[in-house]
Amino acid sequence: MIHGLSVDVEDYHQIVSKNYLDKDIAPSAEVERNTLYLLETFAHVGVKATFFVLANVARAYPALIRQIAAAGHEVGVHGYEHTLIYTMSRSIFKSSIARAKEEIEAITGCAVQGHRAPAFSITKDAAWAYDILKELGFVYDSSVYPIRGKRYGIPDAPRHIHRLTNGLYEVPLASIKLLGFSIPVAGGGYLRYFPFFWTVYAMKRIEHEGRPAVVFIHPYEFEETPPSAFPYGVPLPLRLKLHNTLQAFNRGKRHRGKLRSLLARYRFAPIRELVQHYAHCLTEKADFLSP
Numbered sequence: 614m615i616h617g618l619s620v621d622v623e624d625y626h627q628i629v630s631k632n633y634l635d636k637d638i639a640p641s642a643e644v645e646r647n648t649l650y651l652l653e654t655f656a657h658v659g660v661k662a663t664f665f666v667l668a669n670v671a672r673a674y675p676a677l678i679r680q681i682a683a684a685g686h687e688v689g690v691h692g693y694e695h696t697l698i699y700t701m702s703r704s705i706f707k708s709s710i711a712r713a714k715e716e717i718e719a720i721t722g723c724a725v726q727g728h729r730a731p732a733f734s735i736t737k738d739a740a741w742a743y744d745i746l747k748e749l750g751f752v753y754d755s756s757v758y759p760i761r762g763k764r765y766g767i768p769d770a771p772r773h774i775h776r777l778t779n780g781l782y783e784v785p786l787a788s789i790k791l792l793g794f795s796i797p798v799a800g801g802g803y804l805r806y807f808p809f810f811w812t813v814y815a816m817k818r819i820e821h822e823g824r825p826a827v828v829f830i831h832p833y834e835f836e837e838t839p840p841s842a843f844p845y846g847v848p849l850p851l852r853l854k855l856h857n858t859l860q861a862f863n864r865g866k867r868h869r870g871k872l873r874s875l876l877a878r879y880r881f882a883p884i885r886e887l888v889q890h891y892a893h894c895l896t897e898k899a900d901f902l903s904p
């Protein structure tokens with residue numbers, strides 16, 4: 614079984630500064646350093662992935678994005694400024710995602726096929742985003758967690774890759790059903806916080822169902838410096854201090870080890886290859902999008 618490997622290329626400090634301090638800062642050098650680490654690690658084991666790039670990171674580090682493409686990885690779009698789609702109007706989403714796609718395509722010289730919403734923010738309330746993505750030439754989206762989450766998730770969405778009625782493919786993030794609950798697994802904090810044997814168990818369940826697991830990681834999860842060491846230039850509010858403490862857990866060396874174990878144990882490919890592989894056997898299914 615070949616699984617999907619994806620990296621959401623964003624800068625931790627830029628996003629945190631915007632969300633917690635209402636302050637726009639340029640992406641820090643951490644995003645470049647840790648993306649380079651991932652490129653080296655992937656090259657070492659000969660694996661290719663999809664890098665969903667935030668356009669403002671691409672603007673700040675165009676050479677990095679060219680390097681990702683030159684190494685044979687797929688480059689997709691992760692929005693312009695990590696704004697949640699369900700907080701945007703349709704016209705603002707359309708102009709910002711069109712601009713992000715154009716700028717990233719101009720940097721790599723390759724057409725972008727894939728989209729991942731910031732914080733999986735295509736929910737049922739934002740399902741209108743699919744038609745905009747299709748209109749702008751995206752081939753697939755990979756933003757849906759088939760779970761009942763607080764901030765994201767479409768609980769009754771299929772767990773397998775499926776084709777929407779407008780022709781766009783949806784490649785959901787990895788989840789399993791346990792005791793009647795849909796549980797997110799093998800990505801971001803769901804990969805980092807839990808012991809590796811749990812991920813192995815979840816991957817086994819997914820493989821038994823005959824579907825690929827879509828795994829995602831972020832460059833900042835591999836950073837050795839604790840998040841609290843970053844100079845924001847202002848006193849940090851308590852909730853940001855708490856967020857930093859939570860985010861420091863299992864980062865850096867420990868997560869590097871976990872990624873190496875994951876890459877040694879499973880076969881991975883970029884998401885566009887999963888779409889090509891499964892496209893022939895998919896039926897249209899979009900009932901779950903109706904309210």
Ligand SMILES: [Zn+2]
Nearest residue numbers: 621623731732
């Ligand atoms: Zn993100």
